[in-house]
Amino acid sequence: MLSIGDRAQRFELPATDGQEHAFPADGRPTVVVFTCNHCPYALAWHDRIVQAAQDYDGADFVLVNPNDAERYPADSFDAMRERVEQDGGWPLPYLRDESQEVARAYGAKTTPDVFILDADGRLRYRGAPDPDYEDPSLNASWLREALDSVLEGEDPARPETDPVGCSVKWK
Amino acid sequence: MRVELLWWEGCPSYERALDDLRAALAEQGSDPDSIEVRHIDSDEQAERERFPGSPTIRIDGEDVVAPGDGDPIGLTCRVYRLRDGRSSPTPDPADLREAIRRVHALDR
Numbered sequence: 001m002l003s004i005g006d007r008a009q010r011f012e013l014p015a016t017d018g019q020e021h022a023f024p025a026d027g028r029p030t031v032v033v034f035t036c037n038h039c040p041y042a043l044a045w046h047d048r049i050v051q052a053a054q055d056y057d058g059a060d061f062v063l064v065n066p067n068d069a070e071r072y073p074a075d076s077f078d079a080m081r082e083r084v085e086q087d088g089g090w091p092l093p094y095l096r097d098e099s100q101e102v103a104r105a106y107g108a109k110t111t112p113d114v115f116i117l118d119a120d121g122r123l124r125y126r127g128a129p130d131p132d133y134e135d136p137s138l139n140a141s142w143l144r145e146a147l148d149s150v151l152e153g154e155d156p157a158r159p160e161t162d163p164v165g166c167s168v169k170w171k
Numbered sequence: 172m173r174v175e176l177l178w179w180e181g182c183p184s185y186e187r188a189l190d191d192l193r194a195a196l197a198e199q200g201s202d203p204d205s206i207e208v209r210h211i212d213s214d215e216q217a218e219r220e221r222f223p224g225s226p227t228i229r230i231d232g233e234d235v236v237a238p239g240d241g242d243p244i245g246l247t248c249r250v251y252r253l254r255d256g257r258s259s260p261t262p263d264p265a266d267l268r269e270a271i272r273r274v275h276a277l278d279r
Binding site for chain 1: 180181182183184243245246247248249250251257258259260
């Protein structure tokens with residue numbers, strides 16, 4: 001499980017775009033968000049996270065779905081592909097963590113659960129995207145605030161918040 | 172009027188749903204402490220209760236927001252649609268009030 005300051009292991013996972021994506025990125029901050037298809041909290045925050053990915057050229061964003069698809073078919077790789085296709089494509093990769101190895105290595109608890117790594121791959125923020133899933137105007141403010149600090153080479157003022165969402169569905 | 176709230180601990184929406192339901196009952200002149208709260212903690216219990224996910228609120232046995240035909244039974248989190256179109260872990264309070272009003276009207 002990653003703690004603030006720990007360096008993340010590099011993983012490579014398949015994405016809905018048919019490519020394998022390695023992360024964290026070399027020499028760039030990376031935002032890793034564990035998320036899924038079936039959780040109402042993940043759905044409520046989704047657009048805000050996508051908007052942040054579009055707004056930050058200086059960082060890589062990846063979405064990772066670790067849920068057990070046997071018990072939760074809405075989170076199968078096929079269902080992930082269908083969702084992205086229905087949306088006409090997403091501006092960030094949606095990765096499948098079938099073995100749940102990545103979620104375990106990070107210590108992901110919920111969907112969503114946000115991890116921000118600096119350019120050295122060290123964890124600088126972990127928690128919720130913003131204080132309230134119900135309020136789109138918050139615009140992933142905690143994520144943005146932490147990422148702004150990381151891009152300026154500073155430690156985020158708020159390195160940890162409580163992740164809020166559905167529990168990760170372990171096998 | 173029998174009011175049930177069924178929940179599972181994999182979704183943190185239970186307390187919010189209970190608060191909203193209590194407020195809706197009080198607003199409609201019903202006893203907010205009359206809610207039967209039931210914890211669902213196994214697939215077998217979910218099957219037995221025909222539990223489509225957490226939270227599920229039933230009034231006189233009828234779901235306040237009927238699940239879709241294809242929605243599976245089991246330990247999962249429900250996705251509700253608010254009246255403004257947003258996704259939510261809990262029903263729109265207006266849907267709760269409407270369901271309670273409907274039952275009151277039938278009781279008269």
